[in-house]
Amino acid sequence: xxxxxxxxxxxxxxxxxxxxxxxxxxxxxxxxxxxxxxxxxxxxxxxxxxxxxxxxxxxxxxxxxxxxxxxxxxxxxxxxxxxxxxxxxxxxxxxxxxxxxxxxxxxxxxxxxxxxxxxxxxxxxxxxxxxxxxxxxxxxxxxxxxxxxxxxxxxxxxxxxxxxxxxxxxxxxxxxxxxxxxxxxxxxxxxxxxxxxxxxxxxxxxxxxxxxxxxxxx
Amino acid sequence: xxxxxxxxxxxxxxxxxxxxxxxxxxxxxxxxxxxxxxxxxxxxxxxxxxxxxxxxxxxxxxxxxxxxxxxxxxxxxxxxxxxxxxxxxxxxxxxxxxxxxxxxxxxxxxxxxxxxxxxxxxxxxxxxxxxxxxxxxxxxxxxxxxxxxxxxxxxxxxxxxxxxxxxxxxxxxxxxxxxxxxxxxxxxxxxxxxxxxxxxxxxxxxxxxxxxxxxxxx
DNA sequence: TCACCTTTATGCACCCATTGAATTTTTGCA
DNA sequence: TGCAAAAATTCAATGGGTGCATAAAGGTGA
Numbered sequence: 072x073x074x075x076x077x078x079x080x081x082x083x084x085x086x087x088x089x090x091x092x093x094x095x096x097x098x099x100x101x102x103x104x105x106x107x108x109x110x111x112x113x114x115x116x117x118x119x120x121x122x123x124x125x126x127x128x129x130x131x132x133x134x135x136x137x138x139x140x141x142x143x144x145x146x147x148x149x150x151x152x153x154x155x156x157x158x159x160x161x162x163x164x165x166x167x168x169x170x171x172x173x174x175x176x177x178x179x180x181x182x183x184x185x186x187x188x189x190x191x192x193x194x195x196x197x198x199x200x201x202x203x204x205x206x207x208x209x210x211x212x213x214x215x216x217x218x219x220x221x222x223x224x225x226x227x228x229x230x231x232x233x234x235x236x237x238x239x240x241x242x243x244x245x246x247x248x249x250x251x252x253x254x255x256x257x258x259x260x261x262x263x264x265x266x267x268x269x270x271x272x273x274x275x276x277x278x279x280x281x282x283x284x285x286x287x288x289x
Numbered sequence: 290x291x292x293x294x295x296x297x298x299x300x301x302x303x304x305x306x307x308x309x310x311x312x313x314x315x316x317x318x319x320x321x322x323x324x325x326x327x328x329x330x331x332x333x334x335x336x337x338x339x340x341x342x343x344x345x346x347x348x349x350x351x352x353x354x355x356x357x358x359x360x361x362x363x364x365x366x367x368x369x370x371x372x373x374x375x376x377x378x379x380x381x382x383x384x385x386x387x388x389x390x391x392x393x394x395x396x397x398x399x400x401x402x403x404x405x406x407x408x409x410x411x412x413x414x415x416x417x418x419x420x421x422x423x424x425x426x427x428x429x430x431x432x433x434x435x436x437x438x439x440x441x442x443x444x445x446x447x448x449x450x451x452x453x454x455x456x457x458x459x460x461x462x463x464x465x466x467x468x469x470x471x472x473x474x475x476x477x478x479x480x481x482x483x484x485x486x487x488x489x490x491x492x493x494x495x496x497x498x499x500x501x502x503x504x505x506x507x
Numbered sequence: 508t509c510a511c512c513t514t515t516a517t518g519c520a521c522c523c524a525t526t527g528a529a530t531t532t533t534t535g536c537a
Numbered sequence: 538t539g540c541a542a543a544a545a546t547t548c549a550a551t552g553g554g555t556g557c558a559t560a561a562a563g564g565t566g567a
Contacts, residue, residue: 085534160495205419240454241452241454298563299563328551339518340554
């Protein structure tokens with residue numbers, strides 16, 4: 072049952088190799104020439120397949136960049152799935168956020184350069200930004216559903232949606248706003264966490280003190 | 290200085306008439322056949338211009354749907370621009386939110402049908418959703434800058450971004466999540482307000498009581 | 508009213524992503 | 538080896554979008 076890469080046939084191995092080749096060729100080209108300037112024909116040629124065949128690997132040019140987004144989301148949902156009796160809504164949400172931010176800024180499976188490139192591309196290329204935002208919206212919806220299922224007695228579906236939308240929306244905007252200056256991945260990570268803390272404390276807290284930097288995270 | 294439609298030349302009037310014709314023809318067709326199924330050629334033909342000329346009126350097919358989004362955003366920024374000494378961050382933000390929600394769900398300048406159609410299109414058509422999200426992100430950034438300028442002593446630029454991202458992100462997700470059932474425009478308006486209140490109170494409040502429906506709004 | 512300049516509009520030739528259909532090549536397996 | 542299924546290829550077409558050169562108005566001063 073496990074696809075441990077040794078017991079699968081030639082067919083599957085070849086497919087994975089082509090997939091890898093496509094991703095690497097595309098990312099290299101996006102890096103050098105930009106996303107728009109890179110044509111599908113070039114990407115396909117670099118991986119030795121016809122342009123038509125490209126579409127049996129990815130549904131669109133944009134999808135190459137987000138090829139591993141699904142597992143990230145599954146990780147987030149998995150965290151919510153095993154709620155313990157003494158878990159709190161904010162506690163679990165912050166755990167999800169922390170894991171997600173680490174994922175985006177450290178990137179275990181690829182190099183750190185990949186993470187940096189991806190961030191740059193999404194900030195720069197309109198088509199990728201649009202795709203990323205749509206994906207983010209979809210994932211937020213699923214996350215909200217998972218949150219409500221984890222805490223059915225504390226949050227309504229709408230409140231779960233508000234909570235997920237708020238915390239992810241805050242992080243997203245804070246990161247984008249802070250990205251104007253050249254920043255390290257660590258700085259981005261901390262900006263995201265700070266934004267999350269503001270949301271946990273509530274906007275009202277912004278009016279009650281000079282700064283809302285609290286102790287939301289252990 | 291005022292463009293009162295009587296003192297402008299024939300050139301300008303003709304341009305506005307063509308623009309109107311494009312918008313109306315396009316929206317009607319989007320409504321009847323869907324966004325994707327409507328081609329630029331049809332839209333242009335309905336307004337009696339060549340398809341090439343279409344692009345001197347709108348930069349893309351999607352832009353027709355959001356033709357009046359800019360003034361909405363200017364209204365939001367205008368609210369923040371005249372902060373009074375006793376205004377609070379959350380108070381002003383809620384005022385902006387309330388105005389924006391009313392704008393989207395009541396639509397003074399067009400019919401209510403226009404508002405309903407636009408919501409349906411954005412929920413349904415991937416291309417429009419992507420465009421809407423990108424526009425929303427840009428507007429949030431500008432709103433965050435305006436918020437920081439209105440309260441430079443209370444919120445840092447990052448906190449302003451977190452606040453705007455949180456409240457708009459919460460509303461967005463709550464509205465999208467709640468849109469699965471057929472809902473009236475009033476119901477959408479109230480869902481949005483409820484989401485905003487959750488954010489104002491803070492996510493932590495979700496853990497402190499059974500429900501977080503508070504009295505954030507007078 | 509005419510000549511002249513500036514804005515708009517158009518036609519045309521492209522590029523590129525994406526899709527459908529028909530066909531051919533590969534691979535897995537009996 | 539031979540055959541069925543999966544994958545890759547070829548070919549054609551659609552549709553959004555752009556650059557460019559040219560034509561048609563519209564505005565303006567003399």
